[in-house]
Amino acid sequence: MTADRICVGAIAGAFGVHGEVRLKSFCAEPRDIAGYGPLTTEDGTRSFTIRLTRPVTGGLGARLSGVTGREQAEALKGTTLWAPRDALPSLPDDEFYHADLIGLEVVDTGGRVLGRVRAIFDHGAGDILEVVGKEQLLLPFTRAVVPTVDLAAGRIVADPPDTDE
Template sequence: MADAGRICVGAIAGAFGIRGEVRLKSFTADPQDIASYGPLVTEDGKRSFAIKLTRPVTGGLGARLPGVDTREQAEALKGTTLWAPRDALPNLPDDEFYHADLIGLEVVDTGGRVLGQVRAIYDHGAGDILEVAGPKVLLLPFTREVVPTVDLTVRRIVVDPPAEDE
């Protein structure tokens, strides 16, 4: 979950090698951009890391973190999420959104009926899918046709879900 000042941009997926290198999973559009947002902090804000990318590795990027010199230290960080200051991230065009900004938004249909709230966004390669939690869970393609309106100011998404097959 993001707070107003930070966005999760990656996670440490484990150790790589024996000298403290970590396998990094980047959540940025261009995975290598994760190193350009300044020092990243852990979710609790207690640790900060200046990321130095080393090479592409299976399942992500190899990276060095200051103070992480052994495989054991790197492995102990597995699962740690990395957060960037929101103001370090680029401004997006009007028709693009950070996933963190969509989580929790109210979702209504074109008639104004509340369907629930955005619980998650998934990307399985063919485009983003919104998971809407309400009386029933909906999975909706995040396309202009299905999602004609995203209003971050009023924290609402208007959707025109495809007709259900009965």
């Protein structure tokens, strides 16, 4: 992950015989993935323009520039697709891209370092921050538990629930 690019999707496999792919979008609105301009592979060596074709089970059907056959499409399975950061819409003050939270230092309300955000999980009931330090913590990403996210300072202030009981 780089600060100037964000992963917006992945190729889940080939779809059909003419080079169409099954695309998994990581965007809040899945179809938005096609609007971020050419997307690149993680290493930046390939670039694709995306044209969505139809909804398919587990994602979207799409045509990628330069991909003309099933074998080419199948070879891309598992490839992540990255958009330039400046192509993404800005968010309201209380919303964050997961990529911006990964790696941030997490401190408690007294300033004691708890660790760093390693991952964010969403199991349907809201996001959970995985914080790894001396211990591994799973913190609900709610205003009550995470009252402050300071991207400029690279820090999150958390008020973890008591677990001593």
